[in-house]
Amino acid sequence: MSREACALIDLDAVRDNLRVARAVAARSRVMAVIKSDGYGHGLVRVAQAIGEDVDAFAVTDLDEALALRRAGFNQRIVLLQGPFEAAEIPLAAAEQLELVIHSAWQIEAIEQAQVSAALQLWLKVDTGMHRLGFQADEVAAAWRRLTAIPAHTVNPEIGFMTHLACADDRDDTMTDRQIEAFEEACKDFGGPLSAANSAGLLGWLESHFDWVRPGIMLYGVSPFSDRQPLDFPLRPAMTLRGRIIAVKHLGAGQKVGYGATWSCPEDMPIGIVSIGYGDGYPRHAMHGTPVDVAGRRASLVGRISMDMLAVDLRGMVTLPAPGDPVTLWGEQPRPESVADSAGTIAYELFCRTPSRVRRVYLDDQ
Ligand SMILES: *Cc1c(COP(=O)(O)O)cnc(C)c1O
Numbered sequence: 001m002s003r004e005a006c007a008l009i010d011l012d013a014v015r016d017n018l019r020v021a022r023a024v025a026a027r028s029r030v031m032a033v034i035k036s037d038g039y040g041h042g043l044v045r046v047a048q049a050i051g052e053d054v055d056a057f058a059v060t061d062l063d064e065a066l067a068l069r070r071a072g073f074n075q076r077i078v079l080l081q082g083p084f085e086a087a088e089i090p091l092a093a094a095e096q097l098e099l100v101i102h103s104a105w106q107i108e109a110i111e112q113a114q115v116s117a118a119l120q121l122w123l124k125v126d127t128g129m130h131r132l133g134f135q136a137d138e139v140a141a142a143w144r145r146l147t148a149i150p151a152h153t154v155n156p157e158i159g160f161m162t163h164l165a166c167a168d169d170r171d172d173t174m175t176d177r178q179i180e181a182f183e184e185a186c187k188d189f190g191g192p193l194s195a196a197n198s199a200g201l202l203g204w205l206e207s208h209f210d211w212v213r214p215g216i217m218l219y220g221v222s223p224f225s226d227r228q229p230l231d232f233p234l235r236p237a238m239t240l241r242g243r244i245i246a247v248k249h250l251g252a253g254q255k256v257g258y259g260a261t262w263s264c265p266e267d268m269p270i271g272i273v274s275i276g277y278g279d280g281y282p283r284h285a286m287h288g289t290p291v292d293v294a295g296r297r298a299s300l301v302g303r304i305s306m307d308m309l310a311v312d313l314r315g316m317v318t319l320p321a322p323g324d325p326v327t328l329w330g331e332q333p334r335p336e337s338v339a340d341s342a343g344t345i346a347y348e349l350f351c352r353t354p355s356r357v358r359r360v361y362l363d364d365q
Pocket residue numbers: 033035080163196197198199213214215216217223
């Protein structure tokens with residue numbers, strides 16, 4: 001029995017989740033966000049699963065974009081933060097990669113660039129997130145500068161993009177203000193508009209515009225921060241899987257794990273599982289976080305070790321045996337509830353699942 005710590009990646013779930021996005025935003029084109037190695041699910045494998053059904057991919061940087069081109073993808077690919085230095089611009093043009101332009105230095109670099117094909121650009125508008133982008137009153141000047149560049153360097157049809165800061169909270173009024181500010185800032189220029197991340201897509205129909213940019217929902221996670229049940233049938237694509245490697249019977253008062261932070265309230269069985277924080281399981285997950293042991297619910301006790309964690313097996317009529325499968329997140333328990341219990345978000349759980357956790361792909365297509 002080898003140590004088992006693997007992430008099962010269900011590519012059919014990604015395809016189903018994309019169908020949900022398409023159905024909800026039926027009039028918009030879809031830019032599937034597969035940055036950060038497909039949120040830890042594997043850039044190229046995710047792209048292969050959905051490439052035929054999306055209008056563009058969005059990635060973090062040139063490395064990810066070139067990995068897609070090398071793997072044979074000829075779809076539109078958008079670099080969400082544009083070039084990080086001037087030298088990337090000719091390469092982006094040669095590979096037909098679209099650039100998000102958020103700063104004056106990028107415009108200057110494009111004005112001076114020698115390119116072999118016209119660049120497709122998106123102008124980033126800061127409508128309140130205050131991270132990247134031009135302020136509303138700077139947009140016209142930025143657009144004029146870019147459209148003054150000859151058409152063999154810059155395609156004059158420039159897109160506009162903004163990012164929503166609070167769309168994950170359906171009661172927050174900031175999203176409406178951002179949407180209004182975006183429309184107002186871009187109304188004179190033509191060109192496609194894009195504002196919606198997953199939360200915008202599912203929660204704010206008026207944010208859809210011409211292009212939606214779903215990320216986390218493709219991987220089956222609710223983008224909303226509240227605990228309300230999601231009205232959409234998203235299926236988690238990643239299942240973090242380990243095994244029971246030992247079952248022990250401890251007496252009342254005996255302690256479990258580093259720091260001896262948890263003690264048995266009664267004589268009880270404890271299971272030791274082959275997953276720890278070295279596998280991306282969050283060390284801050286609280287006692288009581290749900291863990292699925294061979295299809296039955298158990299819960300975390302004691303501190304998480306690097307390669308192991310302990311679970312409370314009380315309440316199981318038949319105890320699991322070494323080798324039995326354990327699900328740390330997936331269909332049950334959901335990644336959202338594990339993240340919640342560790343004071344983080346599922347995005348971080350996925351992105352922090354290290355490469356030593358073997359990805360095993362399920363693909364029925
Ligand atoms: C990451 C990202 C998205 C996708 O966000 P989700 O919340 O994962 O849907 C969309 N747009 C931009 C600019 C992003 O950086």
